[in-house]
Amino acid sequence: MEAFAVPGLPEFETGDDIATAIEAACDLRGDDVLCVASTIVSKVEGRTATLADYPAGPRAREIAARFEEQTGEERDPRFAQAVLEESTDLVMDEPFLLTETRFGHVGVNAGIDRSNTGGAELLLLPKRPSESARRIRERLSVDASVVVTDTSGRPFRHGQTGVAIGWAGMPASRDWRGETDRDGHELEVTVESVVDELAATANLVSGEGDDGTPAVVVRDWTFGDHEGSENLYRSVEGDFVRQALREWHYEQ
Amino acid sequence: MEAFAVPGLPEFETGDDIATAIEAACDLRGDDVLCVASTIVSKVEGRTATLADYPAGPRAREIAARFEEQTGEERDPRFAQAVLEESTDLVMDEPFLLTETRFGHVGVNAGIDRSNTGGAELLLLPKRPSESARRIRERLSVDASVVVTDTSGRPFRHGQTGVAIGWAGMPASRDWRGETDRDGHELEVTVESVVDELAATANLVSGEGDDGTPAVVVRDWTFGDHEGSENLYRSVEGDFVRQALREWHYEQ
Ligand SMILES: Nc1nc2c(ncn2[C@@H]2O[C@H](COP(=O)(O)OP(=O)(O)O)[C@@H](O)[C@H]2O)c(=O)[nH]1
Ligand SMILES: Nc1nc2c(ncn2[C@@H]2O[C@H](COP(=O)(O)OP(=O)(O)O)[C@@H](O)[C@H]2O)c(=O)[nH]1
Ligand SMILES: [Mn+2]
Ligand SMILES: [Mn+2]
Ligand SMILES: [Mn+2]
Ligand SMILES: [Mn+2]
Incomplete structure (x- = not known):
């Protein structure tokens, strides 16, 4: 397997054609x-915004005030408003905002970026990243798969890693159920989230800074002869961590 | 960057020299x-066990009984005993066991495997995987870095991915603090857990089944000119998810 950054890509702007570039x-x-x-998907889809687009309502003002109380840092209530408008569920409201985006991804600040925004104040995540992936894929002249990535934190472990937020042309996961191990026993590990592993691989090459490498080609990797699964985001019902966070309250 | 499985490795047994193989x-x-x-690190370190090694105490019997009540499935209390003995903190005790292992990793069943065990009933995680990584690295004739991986689930997202549980010869993470984005602004993303991204890459190649590919070489990847961080496992104090799970109780 090989992974390389697509060289020499320009700064992307609304309406640009990523596939052709x-x-x-x-x-x-x-x-x-x-x-x-x-x-770059957000950039071409015009998902830039300014804080002035988000006059803060009561809930956003409450969140910003609590944050200032707790940290002593100033927080613009319009940023909290933007996060709320980008979210379909508030998983944690303090000491930071952890929310579900409209397509199911759980992330801090609804994945809104304030760096590599192309000069905009805010860069929102694509609205439906798997649809974005499909659109990019349709414009390719070859039958490649497409994974849209973001950088995201996680519980239990420090730091962030590349994760998939959209995909097209391949299943999200390899389903190993029914297959056997080296001793002929049925496997315990059931579902391997290969789109997340591909996104992690891409992130090793892309980095987080000013390298200008937003696209990575993974070559000579195959999904293999496995069942596929399209499920990436847990439902609340099956996610005990989300249930626990709902009941939990931050205490300083 | 390139990633390839080391070909033709044998079944590993206690005392075998992984580096030389x-x-x-x-x-x-x-x-x-x-x-x-x-x-394979567990195998060479003799970390195999049988259920008979773990006569169940009261806590393990309670856990197994509750599990049977909730799921109708039989559960051997000796397995719960093994998990408890491998753990330094019980993060969730139902409907499954999520624990902290002695080296800080949080995983289901303390990472004890029942597949690819080389015939043993149980395969425990290495005791101190970063020390295992150091020992492997010391026996190499070249100055390569070593990452010890496992497959692990996570909150919010279905499926499992490769994660690092030990490493030697490189920092766990790239620390991007102080660096700038394409627009000259200081970055928000602070710490990129590259050892986890490398483990995810390796897992794409290794798989979970009977492929017999427990070692993957990542070539032509560089850490780059960044600060490093050795922190991979969150402390309980800084991990709100763990705090929330402590207070939470499963209800059917
Ligand atoms: N060529 C080019 N590179 C970009 C552009 N925007 C971001 N990048 C690069 O894309 C990579 C990922 O950027 P990052 O801000 O981490 O994106 P995210 O993880 O999707 O939020 C970095 O190498 C950036 O320098 C762009 O418009 N053009
Ligand atoms: N050659 C060889 N391959 C092994 C051995 N044990 C496991 N594997 C392979 O190593 C890979 C990872 O196995 P897995 O059970 O997922 O390991 P884990 O993720 O570390 O728990 C698979 O390709 C297995 O077939 C062994 O002793 N020898
Ligand atoms: Mn982002
Ligand atoms: Mn990023
Ligand atoms: Mn394992
Ligand atoms: Mn595995």
Whole structure:
């Protein structure tokens, strides 16, 4: 397996065609997985915004005031408003905002970025990243798969990693159920989230800074002869951590 | 960047020398990252066990009884006993066991495997995987880094992915603090857990089944000119999810 950054990509702007730009810059093949950072998907989809777009309502003002109380840091209530408007569930409201975005991803501040925004104050996540992935894939001249990535934190472990927020042309996961181990026993590990592992691989190459490498081609990797699963985001019902966080209250 | 499975490795047994077996099977280089599945590290360190080694105490019997009540499935209390003995903190005790292992990793059943165990009933995680990584690294003839991996689930997202549980020869994370984005602004994303991203990459190649590929070489990847951080496991104090889970009780 090989992973390389697509070289020489420009700064992307609303309406730009990511697929064409990438195929002009590298020799994409039909069995490649093309990993695209959500930041450029958001840019071409016009998902930039300013704080002035989000006059703060009572809930956002409450959140910002509590945050200032707790940390002593100033917080613009319009930013909390933007996060609330981008979210369909508030998983934690203090000491930071952890929410569910409209497509099911759980992340801090609804994944709104304030860096690599192309000069905008805010860069929102794509509205439906799997649809974005499908649109990019449809414009490719080859039959590659597409994964839209973001960088995200997680419980239990420090730091952030690349994760998939949208995908097209392949299942989200390899389903190993029914397969056997080296001793002939049925496997315990059931579902391997390969889109997240591909996004992590891409992130090793892309980085988080000013490298200008928002697209990574993964070559000579195959999904293999496994069942596929499309499920990536847990339902609340099956997610005990989300249930626990609902009942929990932050105390300083 | 390239990632390939080390070919033709044997079934590993207690006392085997992983470093020598790998260098005999491939041409390892000084700037490679060698990712090794914990399953073979456990095997060579003799971390196999049987249920008979774990006569169940009161707490394990209580856990197994509650589990049977809730699911109707039989559960051997000796398995719960093994998990408790491998753990330093019980994060969730129902409907499944989520615990902290002695080296800080939070995982289901303390990471005890019942597949790819080489015939043993149970395969425990290495006691101190970063020390295992150091020992493997010391026996290499080249200056490669070593990452010990496992497959682990996570909140919010279905499925499992490769994660690092031990590492040597490189920091756990790239610390991007103080660096700037494409627009010259200081970055928000602070710490990128590259050892987890490397483990995810390795897992794409290794798989979970009977492929017999427990070692993956990542070549032509560089950590780059960044600060490093050794922190991978969150302290309880800074982990709100763990705090919330402590207070939470499962209700059917
Ligand atoms: N060429 C190019 N690179 C970009 C652009 N926007 C971001 N990048 C690069 O894309 C990579 C990922 O950026 P990041 O801000 O971490 O994106 P995110 O993880 O999707 O939020 C970094 O190498 C950035 O320098 C762009 O418009 N053009
Ligand atoms: N050659 C060889 N492969 C093994 C051995 N044990 C496990 N594997 C392979 O290592 C890979 C990872 O196995 P897995 O059970 O998922 O390990 P874990 O993720 O560390 O718990 C799979 O390709 C297995 O077939 C062994 O002793 N020898
Ligand atoms: Mn982002
Ligand atoms: Mn990023
Ligand atoms: Mn394991
Ligand atoms: Mn595994």
